Amino acid sequence: MDPLTAVLAGPRARDAFLLQALMSPPWSLRVEDEAPLTVVVVQRGSAWFTRAGTSLELHPGDALLIRGPEPYLVTDKAGTPPTAVIRPGQRCSGPGGEDLTDRLDSELRTWGNDVDGPDALLIGTYLTASEVGRALLTSLPMHYLLRNHRQLEPIIGLILDELAQSAPARTTALDRLLDLLLVRIVRQAQADLPAHANWLSAQNDPMIHRALTAIHRRPAEAWTVEKLARVGGTSRANFARRFSEQVGQSPMAYLSQHRLSLAADLLLGDGRLTTAAVAARTGYATPYSFSHAFKAHHGVSPQIYRRGAGTVGQEAAGTSSVEGARATEGVTAVEGG
Secondary structure, eight states: OOOHHHHOOOOOOOOEEEEEEEEESSSEEEEEEOOSSSEEEEEEEEEEEEEEEEEEEETTTTEEEEEESSEEEEESSSSSSSSSEEEGEEEOOOSSSSSOGGEEEEETTEEOOTTTTTEEEEEEEOOSSSOOOOHHHHHHSSSEEEEEEGHHHHHHHHHHHHHTTTTTTHHHHHHHHHHHHHHHHHHHHHOOOSOOOOOHHTTSSSHHHHEEEEEEEEOOSSHHHHHHHHHHHHHHHHHHHHHHHHHHOOOHHHHHHHHHHHHHHHHOOTTTHHHHHHHHHHHOHHHHHHHHHHHHHHHHOOOHHHHHHTHHHHHHHHHHHHHHHHOSSSEEEEEOO
């Protein structure tokens, strides 16, 4: 199993926030929901995305991945003041605090100020980091814009069809379609992010790809730089240099981050696994050494992390991935095929 396959096996939306926003100008959404990842697709009209001094104009056929938890604006045009604020739990209120929940048609999963408005967005939000997978989150840039997403049209068509009807298992179908949409976008991102130093784009180097594949296949193995260099088919010095240049981390730093991200997903994914079993699966000699490393990385012990169902550690997960975020920081826009 190659690294991208292993990581993309992770996204598992559960009752994801997925709806159509139907709007007439002026409108402006300030998103403060702290969600780890959101997908925005422009169906018709236009929109602007703004965060931290960066603005992007979005057109029909554009798909935008947005990493949290930092707030951002989605507006009809740059500079429109907020007309609604989205807070944790997808609670929606006006700029004065008034409740705007009544704008949501939960049956049709639509929200907005005008059902016939010229602007229509499809919005899908992963509500917890565990639904996405931390290795994937830390590999993505803060924003990734895919223009002219013709390859996404069949999936979007299926999503819109599910949204338009009330059928058995609709929530499950929408969750899986959101996962598929994310997989398709990330596949494109892998090919289109050569300027970003992270494992996602580094897989285009055969030597680094072989080493990453070995790490993802056998995370519990007692890897050293020398062993990974042999897998890559090169010298230790050359491997360490190229790995750091292309991934943005040293081989051992990447190995540690991957193990601890995998451990977090295992803790939440299978309640039958003991801490000792998770430690063994992720290459730690003892539960004590694993717990110490886990707390240093995620900010809480494995036991507290599991009891909090990932929510306690979500903020810590965001801060612990600073190195990965720095390596992928910025905005990338590409033309789709």
